[in-house]
Amino acid sequence: MSAVSTTGELQAIADRIVAQAKKGEEIEAFVSRAHETEVRVYEGNVEHFVSAQSQGINVRVISNGRTGTSYAGTLDQSALAEVLAEARENAELGSVDEWAGLADPDGVAVVEQELWNEKLESYPTARKIELTKELERLTLGIDSRVRIDSADYSDGSVESAFATTKGIRVSGRENGCYTSVSTLADDNGETQTGWGFAVGKYPDEFDLNKAARDGVDRATRLLGAVKPATKRTTVVLDPFVTASFLSIIGSTLNGEAVSKGRSIFANRLGEAVASPVFTLIDDPTDSRAYSATDIDGEGLAARRNVLMRDGVLQMFIHSSYSARRAQTSSTGNAIRGSGTPGVGCLALQVGLGTKSQQELIADIDDGVLIQSVQGIHSGVNAISGDFSTGASGLMIRNGVTAEPVREFTIASTLQRMLLDIAAVGADIEWLPMSAVGVSLVINEITMSGV
Amino acid sequence: MTITDLSHEIDASVLARALTAGRATGADFAEIYIEDKRATSAGLDDGKVEQVTSGRDRGAGIRVIAGDTTGFAHTADLSENGLLAAAEAAAAAAAQGGGGVHTVAFGPMVRQSVNSVRVVPSSVAKSRKVELLMQANDAARSIDGAIVQVSAGYADSIKRILVANSDGVFATDEQVRTIFRISAVANGDSGMQTGYESLGHTMGFEMFDDNDVAELAARAARQAIVKLRARPAPSGAVPVVIKCGSGGVLFHEACGHGLEADLVAKGASVYKDRRGELVASPLVTLVDDGTMTAEWGAIGIDDEGHLSKRNVLIENGVLTEYMWDYIRARNEKRPQTGNGRRQSYSHLPMVRMTNTFVLNGTQDPEDIIKNTPSGVYVAKLGGGSVDTASGDFVFGMTEAYLIENGEITEPLREGNLIGNGPQVLKDIDLLGNDFAMGGPGTCGKDGQGVPVGDGQPTLRVKSLTIGGTAA
Numbered sequence: 057m058s059a060v061s062t063t064g065e066l067q068a069i070a071d072r073i074v075a076q077a078k079k080g081e082e083i084e085a086f087v088s089r090a091h092e093t094e095v096r097v098y099e100g101n102v103e104h105f106v107s108a109q110s111q112g113i114n115v116r117v118i119s120n121g122r123t124g125t126s127y128a129g130t131l132d133q134s135a136l137a138e139v140l141a142e143a144r145e146n147a148e149l150g151s152v153d154e155w156a157g158l159a160d161p162d163g164v165a166v167v168e169q170e171l172w173n174e175k176l177e178s179y180p181t182a183r184k185i186e187l188t189k190e191l192e193r194l195t196l197g198i199d200s201r202v203r204i205d206s207a208d209y210s211d212g213s214v215e216s217a218f219a220t221t222k223g224i225r226v227s228g229r230e231n232g233c234y235t236s237v238s239t240l241a242d243d244n245g246e247t248q249t250g251w252g253f254a255v256g257k258y259p260d261e262f263d264l265n266k267a268a269r270d271g272v273d274r275a276t277r278l279l280g281a282v283k284p285a286t287k288r289t290t291v292v293l294d295p296f297v298t299a300s301f302l303s304i305i306g307s308t309l310n311g312e313a314v315s316k317g318r319s320i321f322a323n324r325l326g327e328a329v330a331s332p333v334f335t336l337i338d339d340p341t342d343s344r345a346y347s348a349t350d351i352d353g354e355g356l357a358a359r360r361n362v363l364m365r366d367g368v369l370q371m372f373i374h375s376s377y378s379a380r381r382a383q384t385s386s387t388g389n390a391i392r393g394s395g396t397p398g399v400g401c402l403a404l405q406v407g408l409g410t411k412s413q414q415e416l417i418a419d420i421d422d423g424v425l426i427q428s429v430q431g432i433h434s435g436v437n438a439i440s441g442d443f444s445t446g447a448s449g450l451m452i453r454n455g456v457t458a459e460p461v462r463e464f465t466i467a468s469t470l471q472r473m474l475l476d477i478a479a480v481g482a483d484i485e486w487l488p489m490s491a492v493g494v495s496l497v498i499n500e501i502t503m504s505g506v
Numbered sequence: 507m508t509i510t511d512l513s514h515e516i517d518a519s520v521l522a523r524a525l526t527a528g529r530a531t532g533a534d535f536a537e538i539y540i541e542d543k544r545a546t547s548a549g550l551d552d553g554k555v556e557q558v559t560s561g562r563d564r565g566a567g568i569r570v571i572a573g574d575t576t577g578f579a580h581t582a583d584l585s586e587n588g589l590l591a592a593a594e595a596a597a598a599a600a601a602q603g604g605g606g607v608h609t610v611a612f613g614p615m616v617r618q619s620v621n622s623v624r625v626v627p628s629s630v631a632k633s634r635k636v637e638l639l640m641q642a643n644d645a646a647r648s649i650d651g652a653i654v655q656v657s658a659g660y661a662d663s664i665k666r667i668l669v670a671n672s673d674g675v676f677a678t679d680e681q682v683r684t685i686f687r688i689s690a691v692a693n694g695d696s697g698m699q700t701g702y703e704s705l706g707h708t709m710g711f712e713m714f715d716d717n718d719v720a721e722l723a724a725r726a727a728r729q730a731i732v733k734l735r736a737r738p739a740p741s742g743a744v745p746v747v748i749k750c751g752s753g754g755v756l757f758h759e760a761c762g763h764g765l766e767a768d769l770v771a772k773g774a775s776v777y778k779d780r781r782g783e784l785v786a787s788p789l790v791t792l793v794d795d796g797t798m799t800a801e802w803g804a805i806g807i808d809d810e811g812h813l814s815k816r817n818v819l820i821e822n823g824v825l826t827e828y829m830w831d832y833i834r835a836r837n838e839k840r841p842q843t844g845n846g847r848r849q850s851y852s853h854l855p856m857v858r859m860t861n862t863f864v865l866n867g868t869q870d871p872e873d874i875i876k877n878t879p880s881g882v883y884v885a886k887l888g889g890g891s892v893d894t895a896s897g898d899f900v901f902g903m904t905e906a907y908l909i910e911n912g913e914i915t916e917p918l919r920e921g922n923l924i925g926n927g928p929q930v931l932k933d934i935d936l937l938g939n940d941f942a943m944g945g946p947g948t949c950g951k952d953g954q955g956v957p958v959g960d961g962q963p964t965l966r967v968k969s970l971t972i973g974g975t976a977a
Contacts, residue, residue: 101573106577106578106579107578125557127562146557146560147558149632149633149636151553206772240774240895249895286742316552318698431922434891434900435902435921439698440919442921444739444921445900445973465741467739467741504924
């Protein structure tokens with residue numbers, strides 16, 4: 057892909073679509089072009105190398121309170137005409153919704169961020185392959201019991217342009233990269249798996265040694281794991297697990313879900329819904345976050361929102377649609393899909409505690425460190441609040457980690473877990489996810505084993 | 507209205523030139539996968555049809571294999587120039603030196619439409635599709651005043667594919683899928699509960715001739731209502747009876763993924779080197795069958811151009827066969843099993859399941875419950891996941907009841923169950939004679955989702971760990 061920006065060209069396409077609006081019709085056009093590179097290394101060879109470009113357009117039309125959307129995975133002229141015609145046709149079929157509408161410009165200033173890294177764009181392909189091979193070598197060099205499932209490198213860049221009949225016009229580009237390794241550790245006919253990864257604005261920022269070490273540790277420390285006894289206990293969630301937990305909590309604060317009677321926290325604003333040690337913030341303007349962004353899915357400025365402060369519920373997140381329903385303002389949390397934008401957190405983080413994971417564990421006589429969870433999509437219901445996942449990790453006895461355990465579940469409810477948070481660690485980890493990682497101590501969890 | 511196959515729109519000589527370009531750097535193999543997919547969806551929530559969406563994706567993925575390296579490029583530009591550029595990019599990606607010219611001669615074209623579609627979805631007015639959503643909404647809300655929210659979704663797609671490769675494969679398929687989903691929220695003294703049902707088949711709008719969305723909606727609503735009085739699920743290991751047609755995901759996770767040859771080849775499966783061995787209860791015969799035409803995971807050809815097949819994976823408890831894609835079958839000189847699948851033209855194919863199910867046993871399902879003094883009866887399962895290397899897997903239960911003294915009693919709150927694949931397969935001690943396929947599923951692997959089906963008769967696992975909070 058050329059290093060020359062084509063955002064002007066994309067903006068022109070979006071503008072042309074929007075300019076075709078008829079009287080009384082609202083139109084939004086989102087146009088993007090993306091490029092990705094993917095390298096997979098196995099046993100010293102490139103197993104696959106993917107180099108690909110894609111492009112697409114999404115159009116939303118609102119007419120007489122009815123919404124229709126359409127998309128195409130190409131930007132050729134006939135497709136562009138067809139997309140607008142289809143969106144208009146679809147709009148005739150929707151229900152009249154008094155709150156339907158595009159976002160009005162709200163005057164909130166965009167926080168300028170460095171979302172584009174020129175060094176990544178010009179990074180030589182051969183070195184991307186070399187660093188992936190290097191990650192595999194480093195990982196294999198640490199422990200003879202460890203094999204590699206794959207070592208991967210991935211980068212992507214997106215240029216996009218957005219225009220609406222409300223006068224919002226924004227374009228921009230961003231790129232990112234990460235590398236990861238999947239490991240297998242064998243001992244006595246048993247195999248356990250692990251993973252490690254590294255993120256950076258460009259590949260030279262990767263900490264390959266840490267990625268390799270994490271991949272080895274996660275797999276080897278589970279060797280010999282047994283199924284634990286069933287009991288109620290204290291858990292320490294590893295940073296990676298906490299990130300998944302935070303994403304679920306974030307989803308319960310969706311203002312649209314609140315309006316539609318689907319949030320466990322409806323009518324709880326201003327109340328203590330979590331432990332006083334817990335502060336939850338959605339901050340896409342923090343450029344350290346992998347999912348940092350300057351605008352939301354409706355072209356409004358992304359912004360820092362404190363969702364829970366010292367355990368007290370401060371606010372719900374909104375798109376312009378959910379805000380109109382709730383008679384409030386958008387919080388800049390519209391997220392794009394293939395149709396009408398939804399509502400979601402963009403880059404969650406928490407108020408940090410003061411202790412390392414080791415220090416947190418030192419305070420626990422009897423508990424379990426949860427290294428990974430399985431089945432979040434099948435065992436957590438954000439509407440009822442039920443939480444149940446498969447897990448593996450290490451027992452904690454008298455302030456230190458002890459034998460490995462696996463094939464058990466941890467269960468509680470989201471409501472209880474928030475109130476039962478005993479401590480937040482200081483060990484912040486920036487992950488290739490939309491939530492930050494940090495150790496989290498939660499009491500009164502049911503561990504089901506034998 | 508009929509659907510024309512893609513070969514009418516793509517010139518075979520252009521494909522041959524692109525495949526030749528793909529091998530210009532000396533590669534062993536080149537392949538072009540062309541996809542043209544049109545999709546329509548409509549969503550209802552909160553009593554309103556909130557969105558009607560339609561879209562088109564069209565493009566080609568070009569794969570070039572040189573030695574052990576695969577190069578892959580994809581493009582939305584289906585002109586000769588676009589295909590040649592992608593082929594050159596894929597060849598460069600796979601380049602291992604060498605050179606030479608390899609011309610391509612295609613065999614006779616294989617045209618295998620997965621199913622004979624009676625009512626092509628694009629021939630049905632979108633207003634008719636929207637009407638189904640309103641029907642479902644009304645039906646769910648009329649079940650009980652405690653139903654406080656309903657959402658429903660309709661979606662159809664027509665996916666036409668063409669695969670050509672340097673071995674001479676030249677094949678097309680037209681895959682039409684239709685799906686309907688409904689979820690209901692009930693509110694009671696103990697908080698909110700949810701119910702969910704879905705209906706999906708590899709067929710056109712005729713799916714609604716034999717299936718009533720109002721009835722589907724009523725089932726989802728009743729599920730939510732029943733759960734309002736659910737008690738916390740037990741914790742610890744208990745006998746579990748799984749209702750027919752609800753628990754195929756157990757086999758998908760407990761052994762399906764572990765029988766995929768790519769994971770086996772990397773030593774990332776507990777079933778590696780186990781062919782010919784007893785790996786399950788002798789009651790279990792497990793089949794993966796892409797030819798079950800109307801089922802959600804059905805395909806005419808796989809995404810590498812090979813005809814779909816019925817493959818027996820476990821027969822009377824003995825592991826008989828793994829599932830294969832082109833690369834693994836070629837490396838180990840095995841016949842194709844029709845399991846090379848991909849999410850779209852922008853993805854590389856890999857080994858995937860199609861419709862995976864366990865054949866009937868002999869027991870009366872009523873007797874299975876009667877013969878279980880205490881345990882859990884799972885009437886509906888959610889998704890699952892597996893670590894194929896350790897064999898540990900989980901799956902969620904979205905509707906479940908206690909079994910007390912051989913009878914189904916109290917409803918239970920949701921939770922995950924966890925087990926170890928090889929152990930659970932051996933622990934299946936009762937198998938019913940009431941086989942049924944389950945609902946439509948999307949299987950995720952390495953970031954790609956593909957449609958899959960599953961099925962089983964009512965069965966009992968003598969011990970599974972259930973992840974509730976009750977003692």
